[in-house]
Amino acid sequence: MPQHPDDRTPRHRLSRRGLLKLTGGLAVAGAAGGTAAITIGGSADAAPAAFTHPGLLHAYGELNRAKVRVAAGTDPWLAGWNRLTANSHSQSTWTPRPVATVVRGGTGENYGSLYNDIHAAYQNALRWKIAGTAAHGDCAVAILNAWSSTLTTVTGNADRFLAAGLYGWQFANAAELMRDHSGFDLGRFRTMMKEVFHPLNEQFLTGHNDACITNYWANWDLCNVASVMAIGILCDDSALYDRAVDYFKNGAGNGAIRKAVPFLHPDGLAQWQESGRDQGHTMMGMGQMGAICEMAWNQGDDLYGYDDNRFMKAAQYVAKYNLGQSVPFTTYSWGSGQNCAYNEHTAISASARGQSRPVWDLLHYHYARRRGLAVPYITAMAEQGRPEGGGGDYGTNSGGFDQLGFGTLLYAR
Template sequence: MDDIKDINEQSQGISRRTFLYSLGALALSACGGGEGSSGTDAAAVRSAKTSSTPTTGLAEVATGDSDVTTSGSFVHPGLLHTQADFDRMAQKVAAQTSPWYDSWNLLTANSHASLSYTARPQVEVTRGGTGTQNYSVLYNDIAAAYACALRWQITGDTAYADKAVQIMNAWSSTLQELTGDTNVDLAAGIYGYEFANAGEIMRGYSNWASSDFAAFQSMMLNIFYPINYDYLNGHNNTEITHYWANWDLCNIASVMAIGVLCDNQALFDEAVNYFLKGTGNGAIAQAVYYLHPGYLGQWQESGRDQGHNTLGIALGGAICEMAWNQGVDLYGHDNNRFLSGAEYVAKGNLLEPDGTTYYTVPYVTYSNVDVTQTEFSTTSQGTIRPCWALVYNHYVNRLGLAAPWSEKFALQIQPEGGGGNYGTSSGGYDQLGYGTLTCTVDPVTPASAPSGLTAYPSAGQVVLSWWGVANATSYNVQRSSTSGGSYSTVASGIVDPLTYTDSPDTGTWYYVVSAQTASGASSNSSEAVAVTAIQLQTYLTFDETSGTSAADSSGNGNAGTLEGGVTHVAGKVSNSVALDGSTGYVSLPNDIVVNVSDFTIAAWVYWNGNGGASSARVFDFGSGTGRYMYLSPKGTSGYVQFGITLNGVHGELAVYGNAALPTGQWAHVAVTLSATTATLYVNGNAVGSSSDVVFTPWRIGDTAQNWIGRSQNSAHPYFSGSIDEFRIYLGAMSADQIATLVQRALM
């Protein structure tokens, strides 16, 4: 019952080195690009790793945000479904109400939901490598346990409860090991979260002996979880961008589900925090790689193939729903970032009204350690997975927001059947299915106004995006020169995407958006502000003669802190700070550029040369080696270099000068970004430019490592020399303005 997707991921193991060459035109041949190519067969070490439960946390990026720490008792049942969900399902099915009843009929017709189903527990389950590939036995039995558990909860028929318990007891009393090559990580993740969900549904059944339930918990905690943890903690010793988002997501889902099943708060919190700020591609900032205008969030696997791209929505949705049922809102994190990814993936896999042409979605180049992808993949485009009912019902029917593309997909494919009913391109049993039955809720009153309005300047224009309301027919944009209005309408009749680019005069502008509905205009959204003038944001003169603080003369409170080997010396203008090239740097406040789009950053620099070494930093703002922006006096190119990335060095967009900064003398260096054009200046002269820098500082996200003189990469040297007159401006200065900035210090 393996589909193409399963076969391909299985092939990531011992045959990985020849895989890309042998599959040729198979629909999902892109699978080999980034998965499991460490060359390390995990099978030999899995036994040792299942002998104990890890106790340390998972690696996180430096956002400065506190970890989520939950407390109190878990809600039970409380993974994908709560008791309130089951009560609703039972009521709707009893009344034969569509669409719940339609999905129920698919459930009862499925052979996995039959009392005649026979479990086939295995001592060892293998996915990948040279052993017998028997993992399909496991996922079929999980599908049966889940289906029978649903039938019991909805009808109260204990025969189905007994069947579900029988299947789970058979496995918990038999299974000793998950093994294979690195693909066992997929087995532990996907089947781990699914099996835990089946167990969570049945935990309240009076005829499931407490000792048997404890044995099931032990199996999940001691066989599945250690593999989940080991993968997320080390990624099989590969470079962090190597594995696709789905590998992380399925293991996050498993850790979260096992945490609830086993009443282990630490595991649940571990999964939540990794989803929010983990180092791997499954963390939501990486999974939704790039936000296009109108909140179309490019999913990390969009350039790979649509079988895997849609799997990301199935896994991400499961994580968000399980957290939601425990009182943690991952759905809404970062202005509904998950929804932006779902809307993007849904739109890119839906046909236009002509029935033959797929909708187009915007795309920016994605690069990791293995591949560079320049366009949205059409491989397996149109893939159907039973995941859209969950997305649509949460955002539209629970919250009253608009999610037009997820809604269209959900309604087009309902009723959703079981996870194995969707053909070869759907990922077989990578999801549990039956979402129309389990996730459909009656709609709430639509939201009273659009939400999440953002406005950022781009080359003198202002780009606005917002979230809509469930009953809107169009949207209106209003602008004012003062906060709170009065507002003038600058655009109306906006339908899709929910974005507008305004071209106001130079100044500071305030925006609101309203929805047009059948009953009239809605209330206005919250206000967003955009500055289209050049505005000083941070100004460190470094004129102090002692102490560890560097005052911000801009008046915005962005003072610096002198760390390590830093002294006060004569500067280009009055005093400066001298950094010793060993431990000295200046730390700036968290999130120094979190709201910055177009910018100018400038400073006077006296560089000692770092002994000829490259990659020292004039500044480096980021959250680690994955997301940052920097200026180096001598980059890897050998020249002065600016770079910005959302995916580490492999995704870096760089601008190069024509020489390294001079040594042993003061030089003025500046970098500007206007829309997608970045320009480097040395002593007032443009020395390099690039017109395809699509990353702006706000896209980096929250940052807690904002440094002058130090790199995000600990292997790079600290800056050796002096820095004076460090400035950050909102807006990109012109060449004449940069020249004037230089001349001020020479007067």
């Protein structure tokens, strides 16, 4: 597929990290415009050269394309931009409300202040990156700096692990966009991510809150894997990044790809682990796994296509059912609690069927445009939700903030 001049991200790319993998640690630094130097081996000093920045949900090509197309007034980018600028969270007048202790689940819940501020930081960061408006850059920095100077603890009942996962990867994405802003205290922010968020991510992925390994739904694993990956990239920590990739491929819990997608069906469809639960959480899973795949893609690793496009087949399945069509279903059983009590789903759930979530344009533009694959159900879901909004556009409860959104603006090709 020919590239537009404003699309600087090649269809098949090799990141600096990928180059290091192929050369066994011998790489030429300066690929992003820095001073050229040769580094040999796996020394700590060489670690930053292994990662591409910006390199979480948005690489240079996506950001530059959005900038060029919005300036030219071209749809669907302009429509996506208008959705962003109309959102109350994207205004440069946003005032952060940091707290020392965030609680999700149980007595004293206050986590709404965290997810609202994260989405405000992210949306203002996008406005700064795409339009260059200083006020929005300053606002994003003020939010990030306020939290990194205040937050010490994320706690609550088991839901604390959801908070650490969801808000860990989202916070890291906002920070990644601002890492080159002179007013941003990146060092202090990275310390917060490693000391407050990452320990909970690792605690969950290792121990699963002392429950049966199948007790927690795929999204619990996925948001924590996404957080470990995002923190690894933000902090130039290869061990964390590799831990996340390995868990995606081989993890013990339901977030590992073959457990999140347990059954393959005919016609290129595959059943999602939460499909018998409800469709809201199932579509949430499309967003969580999509974020993992996109972040890895921007570092030169193709998880989108891993295991013969297993995730794509699941997304097709979820999209087809949520478009109102029928799909096959294999009985899904699992153990719950600490004693692995038997449970099963014998039919797909219609609860929240057709719910709107801004997760589909990311998948459509990857599979249909980057890869040139036919994904008619994903494409149809994307078309009916376009232009995608973000946090604040899909209700005020936490479910509306499970994904960062704005896929039309950022991924259209």
